[in-house]
Amino acid sequence: MTPETHSPTSTDDPKLGPPPGCPAHGNGPGSLRRLYGPEAEDLGAVYEKLRAEHGAVAPALLHDDVPIWVVLGHGENLHMVSTPSQYCKDSRLWTPMQDGTVKPDHPLMPHFAWQPICCHAEGEEHLRLRGAVTGAMSTIDYRSIRRSINRATQHLVNQFCEDGRADLVSQFAEHLPMAVMCEILGMPEEYGDRIVQAARDMLKGTETAIASNQYVMDVLMRLTARRRAEPQDDFTSHLINHPAGLNDEEIGQHLRVVLIAAYEATANLLANVLRVVLTDPGFRAQLNGGQMTVPEAVEQSLWDEPPFSTVFAYFAKQDTELGGQRIRQGDGLLLGIAPGNVDPRVRPDLKANMQGNRAHLAFSGGPHECPGQDIGRSIADVGVEALLARVPDIQLACGEHELRWRSSIGNRHLVELPVKFEPKTPEEVMERPTVKPVAPLRPNNWQVSTEQSQPTASEPAVPADEPTPTSASPEPARRPGLYRRLLRWWRRN
Numbered sequence: 407m408t409p410e411t412h413s414p415t416s417t418d419d420p421k422l423g424p425p426p427g428c429p430a431h432g433n434g435p436g437s438l439r440r441l442y443g444p445e446a447e448d449l450g451a452v453y454e455k456l457r458a459e460h461g462a463v464a465p466a467l468l469h470d471d472v473p474i475w476v477v478l479g480h481g482e483n484l485h486m487v488s489t490p491s492q493y494c495k496d497s498r499l500w501t502p503m504q505d506g507t508v509k510p511d512h513p514l515m516p517h518f519a520w521q522p523i524c525c526h527a528e529g530e531e532h533l534r535l536r537g538a539v540t541g542a543m544s545t546i547d548y549r550s551i552r553r554s555i556n557r558a559t560q561h562l563v564n565q566f567c568e569d570g571r572a573d574l575v576s577q578f579a580e581h582l583p584m585a586v587m588c589e590i591l592g593m594p595e596e597y598g599d600r601i602v603q604a605a606r607d608m609l610k611g612t613e614t615a616i617a618s619n620q621y622v623m624d625v626l627m628r629l630t631a632r633r634r635a636e637p638q639d640d641f642t643s644h645l646i647n648h649p650a651g652l653n654d655e656e657i658g659q660h661l662r663v664v665l666i667a668a669y670e671a672t673a674n675l676l677a678n679v680l681r682v683v684l685t686d687p688g689f690r691a692q693l694n695g696g697q698m699t700v701p702e703a704v705e706q707s708l709w710d711e712p713p714f715s716t717v718f719a720y721f722a723k724q725d726t727e728l729g730g731q732r733i734r735q736g737d738g739l740l741l742g743i744a745p746g747n748v749d750p751r752v753r754p755d756l757k758a759n760m761q762g763n764r765a766h767l768a769f770s771g772g773p774h775e776c777p778g779q780d781i782g783r784s785i786a787d788v789g790v791e792a793l794l795a796r797v798p799d800i801q802l803a804c805g806e807h808e809l810r811w812r813s814s815i816g817n818r819h820l821v822e823l824p825v826k827f828e829p830k831t832p833e834e835v836m837e838r839p840t841v842k843p844v845a846p847l848r849p850n851n852w853q854v855s856t857e858q859s860q861p862t863a864s865e866p867a868v869p870a871d872e873p874t875p876t877s878a879s880p881e882p883a884r885r886p887g888l889y890r891r892l893l894r895w896w897r898r899n
């Protein structure tokens with residue numbers, strides 16, 4: 407199939423002919439590399455071939471041989487995302503969308519289809535929508551979020567610690583971000599297998615994806631109605647009450663963006679960091695020996711395996727030039743996060759440690775730069791730390807070569823991460839009282855007395871909210887009493 411030509415949107419003299427390498431004017435599929443199908447099984451290798459052939463910006467083909475530029479250079483990616491006068495995210499400008507080259511059933515349509523949300527908006531409208539999201543985020547108390555991440559981690563570990571084995575993708579990495587986001591949004595009671603499965607299903611684009619999307623939207627619209635009627639101190643209420651005045655439809659759509667972006671990216675990040683910890687003895691030794699902290703390990707992973715490998719897409723608002731290529735108005739450009747992160751001009755030695763350097767592209771940059779990066783980082787930092795503290799003897803339960811990935815242009819994620827360890831007894835996890843009613847503490851055999859008051863907001867339930875000790879000693883058969891646990895926590899701090 408021959409890539410179709412763009413409609414003549416540029417003011418260039420057509421007699422000059424197409425610029426060399428223009429994705430819209432290739433000599434046929436043979437002359438342009440595909441980013442899909444059998445030849446693109448290893449997209450990292452394709453990007454390196456494209457870099458060698460074309461430099462920092464290369465022409466390529468998406469599904470149905472739709473032309474696209476891939477931005478491979480670190481600086482070129484940063485320039486693109488930071489120059490809103492030349493590039494935007496409004497897919498309605500894309501020539502192949504305008505001339506019908508991109509059919510409505512194109513497999514990447516969910517990424518391209520324009521929606522009235524901050525991810526596609528620009529200028530004043532982007533400021534209005536994004537301002538409401540960042541305004542609501544600014545009310546988040548990170549101390550309490552870190553506590554809730556730790557608490558959710560303890561709950562998840564409790565569910566598999568007695569088995570001595572687990573799959574860290576489906577039993578941990580995919581659950582933790584959802585549990586935390588449900589709490590941030592103000593719907594902790596909605597967290598569970600059902601919503602995790604729905605989010606997973608939506609992103610895989612299976613036959614039930616539409617029904618799953620509907621389920622998630624119904625949950626979020628119900629939450630919107632509840633909080634509109636009775637605001638609380640949570641993200642959703644602050645989003646609703648932001649002076650930008652988002653209507654219910656906009657609120658629901660932005661809750662969905664936040665929930666799904668957070669779930670997908672953070673689940674990938676958690677799985678990637680844990681995979682390196684489990685498979686790279688040097689990495690683990692550095693962590694154990696204190697030469698590297700978990701946040702540094704997370705940052706290294708954001709360089710080496712960014713949770714989103716590319717972002718669909720930016721669009722040229724005018725004829726311009728990028729990385730030596732002539733870009734026409736209406737051309738589409740893939741934000742190349744993974745190839746930009748390994749640009750030899752910024753990383754001549756890929757093995758070199760990037761400690762202290764946060765200049766990776768994992769969160770993009772410019773006006774659309776990820777506003778949730780601190781939450782994503784916190785979930786990964788606290789989650790990995792608390793998991794390794796609870797199960798310090800954790801090991802991979804299969805050969806490294808048996809690990810499988812599912813790849814698409816947008817991301818590459820682990821299918822499973824099977825682990826084994828000595829079985830452990832579950833830990834009691836205290837619920838933090840919140841503005842929302844919480845389930846009463848389960849009766850247990852360690853509480854000192856029945857007069858033991860539940861913690862209040864001014865008396866946070868510190869011991870259970872802080873990571874557990876890192877010793878590899880076998881777990882006691884019975885949990886120590888509250889007083890001993892308080893003492894233990896006090897000594898550690």
Ligand code: HEM
Nearest residue numbers: 524525667668671672675713768769770774776778781782
């Ligand atoms: C490790 C985790 C995460 C990664 C790697 C990540 C990465 C990204 C990237 C690459 C973009 C696209 C930027 C662009 O279009 O140029 C983005 C956008 C966005 N992310 Fe994240 N993200 C993460 C976690 C989160 C979390 C936890 C939240 C919410 C709590 C969030 C909310 C958003 C939103 C609302 C946008 C759209 C911003 C806009 O278009 O103005 N992300 N993220």
